[in-house]
Amino acid sequence: MNVPRHWRETPERYRMEAVKCRKCGKISFPARLICPECKNKVFDKINLSGKGKLLTYTIIRTAPEGFEDVAPYAVGIVEMEEGVRVMGQITDCDLLSLKTGDKLISKFRRMNEEGKTGLIMYSYKFVPDIGI
Amino acid sequence: MVGIIGYGTQIPRYRIKVEEIAKVWGADAAALSNGLNLFEKSVPAPDEDTATLAVSAAKNALARAGIDPKLIGAVYVGSESHPYAVKPTGTIVSEALGICPYVHTADLEFACKAGTEGMFIALHLVKTGVMECALAIGADTSQGAPGDALEYSASAGAAAFIMGTKNIVAELVDTQCYMTDTPDFWRRENAHYPEHGGRFTGKPAYQKHVFGAVKAILEKTGMKPKDFDYLVFHQPNGKFPVQAAKQLGFTEAQYRYGLLTPTLGNTYSGSSPIGLAATLDEAGSDQLILLVSYGSGAGSDAFVFRTTKHLLKIQNLAPRVRKQLNKHLTYLEYGEYAKFRGKILKPE
Numbered sequence: 001m002n003v004p005r006h007w008r009e010t011p012e013r014y015r016m017e018a019v020k021c022r023k024c025g026k027i028s029f030p031a032r033l034i035c036p037e038c039k040n041k042v043f044d045k046i047n048l049s050g051k052g053k054l055l056t057y058t059i060i061r062t063a064p065e066g067f068e069d070v071a072p073y074a075v076g077i078v079e080m081e082e083g084v085r086v087m088g089q090i091t092d093c094d095l096l097s098l099k100t101g102d103k104l105i106s107k108f109r110r111m112n113e114e115g116k117t118g119l120i121m122y123s124y125k126f127v128p129d130i131g132i
Numbered sequence: 133m134v135g136i137i138g139y140g141t142q143i144p145r146y147r148i149k150v151e152e153i154a155k156v157w158g159a160d161a162a163a164l165s166n167g168l169n170l171f172e173k174s175v176p177a178p179d180e181d182t183a184t185l186a187v188s189a190a191k192n193a194l195a196r197a198g199i200d201p202k203l204i205g206a207v208y209v210g211s212e213s214h215p216y217a218v219k220p221t222g223t224i225v226s227e228a229l230g231i232c233p234y235v236h237t238a239d240l241e242f243a244c245k246a247g248t249e250g251m252f253i254a255l256h257l258v259k260t261g262v263m264e265c266a267l268a269i270g271a272d273t274s275q276g277a278p279g280d281a282l283e284y285s286a287s288a289g290a291a292a293f294i295m296g297t298k299n300i301v302a303e304l305v306d307t308q309c310y311m312t313d314t315p316d317f318w319r320r321e322n323a324h325y326p327e328h329g330g331r332f333t334g335k336p337a338y339q340k341h342v343f344g345a346v347k348a349i350l351e352k353t354g355m356k357p358k359d360f361d362y363l364v365f366h367q368p369n370g371k372f373p374v375q376a377a378k379q380l381g382f383t384e385a386q387y388r389y390g391l392l393t394p395t396l397g398n399t400y401s402g403s404s405p406i407g408l409a410a411t412l413d414e415a416g417s418d419q420l421i422l423l424v425s426y427g428s429g430a431g432s433d434a435f436v437f438r439t440t441k442h443l444l445k446i447q448n449l450a451p452r453v454r455k456q457l458n459k460h461l462t463y464l465e466y467g468e469y470a471k472f473r474g475k476i477l478k479p480e
Contacts, residue, residue, distance in 0.1 A: 014228040047230065069471070070178060091179055092145055108187040108228050109179040116480070120215055122183065122224065132145065132456045 003114075006121050013123040016050060016106060018084065019043035029084045048086075050106035051129065052078040055085065059095055066112050078104055078126055092127040105129040134259040135303035135437065137296035138199070138446065140192020141409045142185045143289040143396065143456040146175040148469045150284050156466045157279040164284055169370025173287035173397025175464055176273040178472050182211045183224045185290035185402075186271040190229055192450035193267070193292040197299075201229050204294065205263025206236040208253055210246025210270045210401045212319070212326075214239055225269065243317055244366055245427020246270060247291065247401040252433050254295045255304050265296040272400035277325035278475060285369055287397025291405035301443035302412060302421065305436035306353050310344035317428030328428070337430050338368065342376050345424050345432035353436055357381040360436075361419035364390035364407035366426035368398045389414045396457055408437075410453035417441040 011017035011031070018029035023040035029048060034041055057076030060067070067073070074090040076098075090098065091109060104126040111123040149172045154161035165171050176185070186209050194201060207229075209221045222237030240246045240253075247270015254266035271290030276282030316337035319326035329337070342365060350356065357363075363386040365373035370393045377387050390407035399406055404425040411421055416439065423435040470476050 010227060014224075015230050092177055107184070109177075109184050110181060111179070120181075122228070125179065130460050132143075132451050132460055 003119050006119065013111075014108065016048040016124055018046050018048050018082070020046050027082050027084050029080075029086060046082075048084070048106075049081050050124070052080040052086070052104055052126070054090070054098070054100055054102040054104055054126075055079050056100055057090060057098060074098055076126070089125045090127070091125045103129040133300060133303055134255055134295060134297055135300035135440075136293050136412070137265065137299050137301060138193040138195075138197025138294040139292065139301070139409050139412055140189045140194070140196060140450050141289065141291045141406050141453050141456060142188035142192065143406070143453070144174050144176045144180055144185070145460055146177060146462050146464055146472065147172045148175050148464045148466070152464075152466050152469075153284055167371065168284070169374065169394050170285055170397070171394050173285060174289055174399070175469055175472055176288040180288065181215045181273055182209070182213050182271045182290070183215050183221050185273070185288065186211075186221065186225045186269045186292065187228045189271065189290035189292040190225060190267060190269055193294050194229065195450045196301075196446040197294045197296070198446075198449075199265060199294070199296070201231045202234070203265045204231050204235060204267050206254060206257055206266040207231060208238050208240055208250030208266070208268045210240040210242070210248070210250045210268070211272050212241055212243055212246060212400055213273045213275070214241070217321075231267075242431065243428035244368065244398070244400045244403055245425045245431055245433060247403075247405040248423070248425035248433040248435070251293055251295070251405070251435070252307060252309070254293070255307070258295045258297060259304070265294055268293050268295065270401035270403075270405040272402050274398070274400045275325055275473060280325070281330075282326065282328065285393070285398040287399050289396065289399035289402040289406050291402050291409045293405065299442050300440055301446055302437040302439050305420070305438050306349060307436075308345055308349035308352055308434045309431060310341050310348055310434070311431035312341070314341075314428075314430035316430055333368075333428065334372070337428060338366075338372050338426050339376060341430050341432040342366070342424055342426050343380065345434040346380055346422070349422070349434040349436060355420075355436070359420060360386055360422045362389060362411045362415060362421045363387045364404050364411055364421065364423045366404045366424065366432070367391060367393040367407065368403070368426075370394040392453070392457060406453060412439070412443060413447055413452040413454065415439045415443060417443060
């Protein structure tokens with residue numbers, strides 16, 4: 001990912017910033033310019049709570065470039081408290097005991113880096129919600 | 133009146149035992165553990181660094197303070213392991229917490245004292261009325277050279293404190309610093325691991341500055357060791373702070389909550405701040421706490437805090453230190469630890 005794109009996506013990556021449609025109340029994450037439900041263009045910014053439930057997941061064993069050192073790792077779809085579904089990496093977990101329905105919470109973590117001298121990219125990841 | 137209005141910590145869930153490291157280097161684990169009162173240490177996950185630990189700790193502090201992040205006028209991150217040599221950690225943390233853009237941030241570095249440096253500045257900025265609230269964080273993911281004595285203790289963790297004037301949980305009573313130029317530990321530009329003066333890090337460095345700061349603040353406040361309910365010293369290992377406490381006339385009952393190194397290791401800039409958080413987790417109202425940091429180079433910052441009734445209302449609003457320290461742990465073998473810490477040389 002290039003630097004400008006990472007920078008543009010900072011609101012959703014750093015603090016899970018979403019938008020709530022002022023007309024129909026639908027929450028979109030990441031933010032949209034037009035509500036997919038009612039086509040309204042006026043929104044309020046909200047931050048997702050970070051809490052959710054694991055809907056489905058897969059374990060990546062043959063990782064794409066830049067992620068080889070963290071394989072195997074889990075990627076899943078999480079239904080957030082606010083109702084939106086978010087795809088993300090699940091970290092700090094025992095891959096063998098992960099199951100759908102698990103309570104997860106988002107954490108701010110390192111996602112990737114552009115080599116040893118380039119930009120460090122941070123984003124949300126999910127971890128089991130065990131109160132620590 | 134100024135003081136702490138919220139506090140929070142983050143400790144990684146990974147650990148490595150002293151005997152696992154000693155096994156690799158042919159060292160005597162029992163002698164190391166007994167000599168240093170050190171048994172295991174925290175290890176950051178590969179996707180954790182000073183910025184991520186700082187953000188998690190600060191989110192816990194915000195949960196306890198219950199304030200709008202936009203009220204925070206300054207963010208100071210003290211660390212000796214900032215992710216970048218040039219690019220502030222403070223902006224990453226402020227952005228992730230939703231504090232930007234009307235905020236003053238600075239990255240601080242003073243070996244293990246950088247966390248309390250931020251606390252000192254934040255408390256005094258709020259005290260002077262420049263801003264309503266200020267956030268100070270001590271965070272580190274420190275590295276010891278493979279096989280070096282520091283490899284057994286250098287660990288990871290963060291503590292964050294929000295300073296303010298409303299709903300104070302620990303009121304600042306007084307501060308005192310003690311500094312000299314003492315070459316006991318350093319890391320040069322581009323050096324991966326620090327170097328240190330071995331035994332020189334004891335008496336002329338740690339002891340001199342901790343003792344200096346303690347004696348000065350006792351004289352300044354007119355207090356005696358027995359006046360304090362709790363004591364937190366910087367803890368590079370489990371031996372130095374216990375020795376210093378006893379020599380200065382403090383007792384185990386005073387440091388029992390704040391001494392974490394035996395199973396946490398030395399979290400450097402997070403060390404005494406996490407000890408303070410662990411003490412606040414257990415303290416009652418109207419109790420006196422003496423916090424004394426130490427940073428190589430060298431210096432100590434001493435703080436006297438008096439807890440308030442409000443502390444009891446916020447203790448359970450975020451994870452307690454002992455829970456993060458003792459629950460849901462994953463122990464690593466040395467090979468996994470070496471991979472986690474980037475100690476294995478791979479082709480670029």
